[in-house]
Amino acid sequence: MSETGTAVAFTDEIAARRDELIALTQDLIRIPTLNPPGEAYLEICEYLAARLRARRFDIEMVRAFGTPGDSDKYPRWNVVARREGRMTGACVHFNSHIDVVEVGHGWTTDPFGGELIDGKIYGRGSCDMKGGLAASIIAAEVFIDTHPDFAGAIEISGTADEETGGYGGVAYLAEKGFFDPQRVQHVIIPEPLNKDRVCLGHRGVWWAEIETRGHIAHGSMPFLGDCAVRHMGAVLREFETSLYPALAEKRTAMPVVPEGARQSTMNINSMHGGQAEPEPDFTGFPSACVPDSCRMVVDRRYIIEEDPEDVRREVVDLLEKVSAEREGFSYDLKELWHVSPTMTDENAPVVRSVSKSIEKVLDKSPEYVVSPGTYDQKHIDRIGRLKDCIAYGPGILDLAHQPDEYVGVDDMIDSAKVMALSLKDLLGA
Numbered sequence: 001m002s003e004t005g006t007a008v009a010f011t012d013e014i015a016a017r018r019d020e021l022i023a024l025t026q027d028l029i030r031i032p033t034l035n036p037p038g039e040a041y042l043e044i045c046e047y048l049a050a051r052l053r054a055r056r057f058d059i060e061m062v063r064a065f066g067t068p069g070d071s072d073k074y075p076r077w078n079v080v081a082r083r084e085g086r087m088t089g090a091c092v093h094f095n096s097h098i099d100v101v102e103v104g105h106g107w108t109t110d111p112f113g114g115e116l117i118d119g120k121i122y123g124r125g126s127c128d129m130k131g132g133l134a135a136s137i138i139a140a141e142v143f144i145d146t147h148p149d150f151a152g153a154i155e156i157s158g159t160a161d162e163e164t165g166g167y168g169g170v171a172y173l174a175e176k177g178f179f180d181p182q183r184v185q186h187v188i189i190p191e192p193l194n195k196d197r198v199c200l201g202h203r204g205v206w207w208a209e210i211e212t213r214g215h216i217a218h219g220s221m222p223f224l225g226d227c228a229v230r231h232m233g234a235v236l237r238e239f240e241t242s243l244y245p246a247l248a249e250k251r252t253a254m255p256v257v258p259e260g261a262r263q264s265t266m267n268i269n270s271m272h273g274g275q276a277e278p279e280p281d282f283t284g285f286p287s288a289c290v291p292d293s294c295r296m297v298v299d300r301r302y303i304i305e306e307d308p309e310d311v312r313r314e315v316v317d318l319l320e321k322v323s324a325e326r327e328g329f330s331y332d333l334k335e336l337w338h339v340s341p342t343m344t345d346e347n348a349p350v351v352r353s354v355s356k357s358i359e360k361v362l363d364k365s366p367e368y369v370v371s372p373g374t375y376d377q378k379h380i381d382r383i384g385r386l387k388d389c390i391a392y393g394p395g396i397l398d399l400a401h402q403p404d405e406y407v408g409v410d411d412m413i414d415s416a417k418v419m420a421l422s423l424k425d426l427l428g429a
């Protein structure tokens with residue numbers, strides 16, 4: 001039998017397990033793992049553990065004690081399942097986050113119902129990323145059943161808190177050695193990037209809070225005070241006239257999607273100056289005060305061609321310029337969060353393997369993309385020091401976090417075929 005013939009024959013078993021794949025996806029959606037606050041993590045980890053233990057995976061349940069949000073009420077549970085092959089060899093790890101974001105408004109289906117309508121399964125987390133988790137489980141199970149003598153090992157993890165930074169999930173596991181290149185050689189994260197795309201990495205992130213300071217006084221005599229909001233206005237003016245145009249010039253060779261993110265960007269997340277916003281049911285008037293503080297949080301996304309130190313220096317230089325030109329101006333800069341950009345080489349083993357599998361299953365060349373925002377690959381790269389990592393999974397990225405989020409069953413089957421073929425390739429079966 002030809003190589004393609006063999007490939008098709010064994011992956012046909014995935015299509016034969018369509019009902020099982022649907023039921024698994026629905027079960028996962030029906031466990032409402034909302035984050036924040038981090039609901040039902042133990043329940044979903046126990047569900048995954050029971051399923052994979054029955055298929056002779058070794059199970060480790062790992063609570064990320066002391067990480068942000070971890071408490072006895074909302075413990076940060078993770079599950080890592082490992083199935084050893086007959087002989088030693090490489091390990092392929094599928095990592096999925098188990099948490100989902102808030103439901104929000106505008107749903108016409110039950111967000112935790114897992115309804116199947118016209119070949120699509122609806123629910124919060126269906127696309128991002130319980131559909132991908134289910135597809136990877138079916139792919140691994142079919143591969144093991146059809147290649148019982150495989151060499152190496154397969155791991156499947158369900159991890160907490162990706163939507164809030166991943167500190168109680170992949171970051172914690174990486175610190176505990178779960179992504180040590182001695183233990184794991186190839187990682188596939190089944191995030192919803194579309195079944196014909198290989199996501200190589202993501203841009204970098206730098207978050208900072210800038211505060212301008214003033215002097216409080218009566219609002220009828222502002223000349224007796226010093227308005228921190230006007231000082232911030234001077235910072236904004238400098239952003240508009242120098243920083244934003246400079247960022248637009250910084251184009252990247254990273255294949256970031258969407259196209260608009262193929263450059264450096266900066267969002268102003270929030271701004272607050274002066275007295276606190278009143279409670280919604282407060283009916284009184286504000287008082288007359290000159291604001292003595294104004295705070296702004298910026299979310300700067302940077303490209304692999306930039307030096308992270310320059311990202312910070314650019315903002316500091318701008319603030320220093322305003323400081324030199326403007327009487328009474330003083331500021332504080334507090335860095336809140338920093339993530340380096342990461343991009344796996346197109347010739348890395350996992351990229352080549354998944355690309356070949358996409359060509360076989362979908363009869364087309366894959367598109368290589370880079371995510372505008374970060375995901376758990378950052379921790380696998382930075383803490384785990386494991387470079388052979390991509391995101392690949394079913395689902396349409398734009399549907400993530402939207403009302404009436406869904407995942408297509410055919411897309412899950414196709415991407416499960418790609419994952420199973422990649423297992424065969426990477427494990428040399």
Ligand SMILES: [Zn+2]
Pocket residue numbers: 097128129162191192
């Ligand atoms: Zn996700």
